[in-house]
Amino acid sequence: MTFGSILLFSLAVSVPFLSAGAARADFRVCNGTQTLVGVAIGYRAKEGWVTEGWWQVPATTCATLIEGELQSRYYYLYAEDAAKGGRWTGDVNMCVAENEFKIVGVQDCFARGFQRMGFKEYDTGRQGSWMVQLSDTPGTQESQN
Helix, strand or coil: CCCCCCCECEEEEEECCCCCCCCCCEEEEEECCCCCEEEEEEEEECCEEEEEEEEEECCCCEEEEEECCCCCCEEEEEEEECCCCCEECCCEEEEECCCCEEEECCCCCCCCCCEEEEEEEEECCCCCCEEEEEECCCCCCCCCC
16 A cells, blocks of 8 residues: 555445345445555454554455444544545544554554554444445445435
8 A cells, every 4th residue: 555645535325234135244345446445444342442454445346344243333444546546534543554454552653653544434323234335426425224
């Protein structure tokens, strides 16, 4: 991942993940763009705040970031376009690393050798599953089913 110029992209849809067949409980991210996207997630765990990444999500595909029934109400997402350098960001600062990572704690990112990025907060309303659709369409549209 490179941390180049910031482009504004939208988080087009975030909805509880529902399927007509067998119920799957997880946190998924779908890449609605035509380029590879790197994704990181943040959440509260027993050991404290945790950030994990990078999931490489190819164009027009989905990736499961957390498998199984969601345990928290709030999850945090940061993503960037590997080719164009655009980012999907928010106002909640958490730590990330250049390569694959799992970081406990969100304080003193720079002092601990990490980078700090703004993650977007998702209130799942304690749903067992959640899906976020990344899109390069300007503006933000969020809806729930």
